Amino acid sequence: MKRVVGSSPLPLGALGLLLAVAAVAAPTFPALAASATGTHRILAVGAEDEYANVIGQIGGRYVQVSAIMNNPNTDPHTFEASPRVAEVVSAAQLVVQNGLGYDSFMNQIEAASPSRLRKVIDVQKLLGLPSNSSNPHLWYQPATMPAVARSVAAALGQLAPGHAAYFRAGAASFDRSLAPWLTAIAQLRARFPHAPVATTEPVGDYLLEAVGADNLTPWALQADTMNGVDPSPQEVSFQDSLFNRHRVRVFLYNQQVTDSLTASFLSLAERNGIPVVGLYETMPTPGYDYQSWMIAETRSLARALADRRSTTRL
Numbered sequence: 001m002k003r004v005v006g007s008s009p010l011p012l013g014a015l016g017l018l019l020a021v022a023a024v025a026a027p028t029f030p031a032l033a034a035s036a037t038g039t040h041r042i043l044a045v046g047a048e049d050e051y052a053n054v055i056g057q058i059g060g061r062y063v064q065v066s067a068i069m070n071n072p073n074t075d076p077h078t079f080e081a082s083p084r085v086a087e088v089v090s091a092a093q094l095v096v097q098n099g100l101g102y103d104s105f106m107n108q109i110e111a112a113s114p115s116r117l118r119k120v121i122d123v124q125k126l127l128g129l130p131s132n133s134s135n136p137h138l139w140y141q142p143a144t145m146p147a148v149a150r151s152v153a154a155a156l157g158q159l160a161p162g163h164a165a166y167f168r169a170g171a172a173s174f175d176r177s178l179a180p181w182l183t184a185i186a187q188l189r190a191r192f193p194h195a196p197v198a199t200t201e202p203v204g205d206y207l208l209e210a211v212g213a214d215n216l217t218p219w220a221l222q223a224d225t226m227n228g229v230d231p232s233p234q235e236v237s238f239q240d241s242l243f244n245r246h247r248v249r250v251f252l253y254n255q256q257v258t259d260s261l262t263a264s265f266l267s268l269a270e271r272n273g274i275p276v277v278g279l280y281e282t283m284p285t286p287g288y289d290y291q292s293w294m295i296a297e298t299r300s301l302a303r304a305l306a307d308r309r310s311t312t313r314l
Contacts, residue, residue: 042159045089047097047106050139050283051123051148053290055096058152058170062163066092069103069282085109093117094155096148099124100136119155126151134202134223137281140297141206142182145290149174177291184298185210192249192305198242198269200253200262201226204279207297208252216242225261236261243268250304252277255312275304278312288314 041064046052052067059065066088089095089106090113097106099122110120123138124131126147138144153171157164189212197208198217205222208215221235231239242248243265251269253262255278269276277300283293293314300311 042094042156043092044094044156045092045096047095047103048139048282049285050145050290050293051096051098053283054145054148054174055094055152057174057289058149058167059156060166060170062160062166063094063156068106070285071282086112089113090115093159094119094121094152096121096123096152098122098136098138100129100131100133100138102136119159121148121151121155123148134219135205137203137206139290140204140294142178142185142210144206146175146178178294181291181294181298184295184302188212188298188302188305195250195305196248197250197252198239198248198265199251200265201257203254203281204252204297207294207301211298211301213301216248231261239265240268243272243274246272246274248274250275250277250301252279252301254279254281256281273308275308275310276312277301277304277310280314284314 041062042059044052044055044059044063044065045068046055046065047068049067049070052065052070055063056065068085068089085105086109089109095106095110095118097103097120110118123144124133124136127138127144129138149171153164153167156167160167185207189210193212195211195213196216197213199205199208199215199222200217202219202222203226205215217239218235221231221239223229224231224235243251251265251274253266253276266276277297279297280293283290288296296314300314303309303311
């Protein structure tokens with residue numbers, strides 16, 4: 001299926017009908033959901049599971065959070081909204097979404113069920129990024145989630161002022177918990193400056209920038225692969241030459257989205273003794289939170305550079 005960032009997998013008319021059905025069928029939710037212990041919890045949604053995970057860490061026992069895209073074995077770009085998704089989003093008091101066209105279906109759902117009480121954190125807008133920014137995988141950028149955590153804490157504090165100090169403490173704790181990842185990035189940057197690598201698409205490009213690696217794969221090939229467009233023969237030939245001439249030390253690919261072209265690159269890297277790292281586009285679950293996921297991906301890259309060890313799945 002063609003994977004064009006910013007496009008909806010459903011025709012607008014069909015999505016509108018879906019939302020209308022959901023709006024009629026959705027039950028009435030109270031402003032706060034009561035837990036089994038009697039604690040009232042804020043209904044929250046993360047469009048991607050990594051954002052939902054951070055909401056849960058900040059909100060703790062005072063939030064009931066749902067992740068819309070939460071299957072690490074599927075291509076997020078082919079996600080299709082359902083009546084249940086529309087129902088969950090329409091009931092939410094807090095929504096965190098990525099922006100940059102990655103989850104544009106959220107905007108349509110929110111518009112179909114407007115609420116003056118709902119707080120929406122669009123990470124693209126939070127970071128001040130223009131709409132034509134080319135890489136939507138913002139969660140691999142080390143500065144992204146601390147900004148999200150602060151914004152989530154502020155929004156939750158407005159929704160439940162009596163627990164605002166709890167949320168601020170959660171954001172501060174989250175910031176501290178990122179220290180091992182930031183240390184791993186700094187160590188990798190110092191040990192392997194300007195390490196040449198190749199990729200299929202820009203899933204991990206922000207992490208590669210943070211560690212100071214040089215991604216030799218042309219942007220045109222990365223963008224074509226991300227958007228489900230066949231790269232030109234020239235782009236493929238250049239990528240092949242990176243392996244055949246041993247110009248790169250590691251090959252990183254999106255292990256959630258593989259096709260015949262990715263398979264050919266993997267085979268070529270293997271024949272030339274180049275270690276491969278399979279990155280996850282969205283957070284693998286269960287067993288990971290955002291911090292441990294980022295540390296695991298960074299360590300996989302470190303093993304590939306230091307020991308020539310491949311990691312295809314976490």
